[in-house]
Amino acid sequence: MSGVLTIARRELSAYFNSPVAYIFIVAFLLACGTLFFFVGDFFAVGQATMRGYFSLMPFVLSVLVPALTMRLWAEERKQGTYELLLTMPFRDGQLVAGKYLAAMAVVAAALALSLPVPLMASMFGRFDSGAIVAEYLGAVLMASAASAIGQAVSGASKNQISAFMATVMLLLALSLLSRVTTLLSLPGWLAGLVNWASLSYHFGSFSRGVVDTRDVAYFVIITVSCLYATARLISAGKWR
């Protein structure tokens, strides 16, 4: 565990020693605020709900989380610190988990800083606090899956920008996948499969305030399998 924390601390200091973390947090808050008040039409709708706010969360996270994860491995490779890191007495799993935790900590900080929005909105009406909790849980799980996917892509890239672009495209594709089923009439089993693979489909129930174990399981499976794949990728590199 102490190895994981050592890596997480190192990654966090990298995030906060550079503008990355600050830009991420500010961009996240701006995007969310804009969506909440303008796109979601909070005042015009006249309901004390944050459903509009959270329905666009998959897209905000799809664009912003890759900005956090792109550097995780690509930068180590570029600076040559990859070699030093891999010759320190860490297990591959500890490296991957530490980096994942650091990215999630920045996301968590951004989410925590967005809490004043529901708090302020609650002044205007009676919020369903359960729904808010479900929505935040959904956002955390969604970010977790996104940062695991992003880390896997970064683990396979030498270049931060290509890691960023690839991750954004992958996440947007996964988010938009559920739209396919509304546009095309697919056979039931295929539609089910497409929906199951889609990030926004699973996030959808959270944004309606429903915590379904199947959706939780989906995000956990994506997170764990992507982190595992990253660890395998790194140990495979040693046999080159």
Add this chain to the structure above:
Amino acid sequence: MIEVSALVKRYGPFEAVRGVSFSVGSGKVLGLLGPNGAGKTTIMKVLTGYHRPSSGRAVLDGRDVVEDPEGVKASLGYLPEGVPLYLDMTVAEYLEFAASARGLGGKERRADRKAAIERAVDACGLSGVAGVRLERLSKGFRQRVGLAQAIVHDPAILILDEPTTGLDPNQILEIRSLIRSLGARKTVILSTHILQEVEALCSEVIILNEGLIVAQGSAEAIGAGLQGDERLECVVKGVADPAEALASIRAIPSVLSAEPAGPGTGGPARFAVTAGKGRGDAVAEGLFDWAAASGAKLLELRRERLSMEDIFVRLTREEPRL
């Protein structure tokens, strides 16, 4: 203690290391010498657990690099080529990270960690820059941070890939004296293609070429093995007739040839003398006696030894592999 046996490392179809065996004990500094692409860095990457060997074994202090990679990594300090560092961190932050990473992590070891960092900072002369970000440090200081990072946990084994590349002469001397003092207590392997470095630092040398060991032993032993006829050069003042002097030098027993060396116009005469293998001492004596007998004054008498450069060039270019 490092033991390497029949080590082979292939990258795809390319064999970077083709069956290398050696061992180094504690308190020794081993120099890996060879042209670029000879396999020095590859051997180090295998020893540090960064790359796995394709076949063969590497055992460091009883731990095999394949069976116990974390144990191996915990027991060694490594300075990779080019000194990669996290440039966004300060020296103190970086060493804190390195110490935590190398087994001095956690709250309960905070005192040990602090002491270890202080020791490394002092040893590498970094106390003035502890709060400076690495990206603002000069190359020489970065090199020292890289070295501090490698020794912070006081490892029994130190692996240094080209530790003095890119430093100015003063910095090179500093780093060398640091390595020498570390080498007294640890097992050190360093790679270099600076030949004086090997002579200055290493108790043992391995010369590699194209993934194979072409020579192994102390620098003197390797030199002696390659040495053929010995060459002497003398500078003599007060020689009236150089041709006559040459004739009498050639008459000294064991002298194979004697030629004038350098410009012959006025001033002291200079002769290049070749002696038979192992006869250098006898010929030097003979030259001294000849000069004394003929009333000339011997200003200089120099025995040419095979320099590390000569050895290196012979082994990696001219001669067939031993």
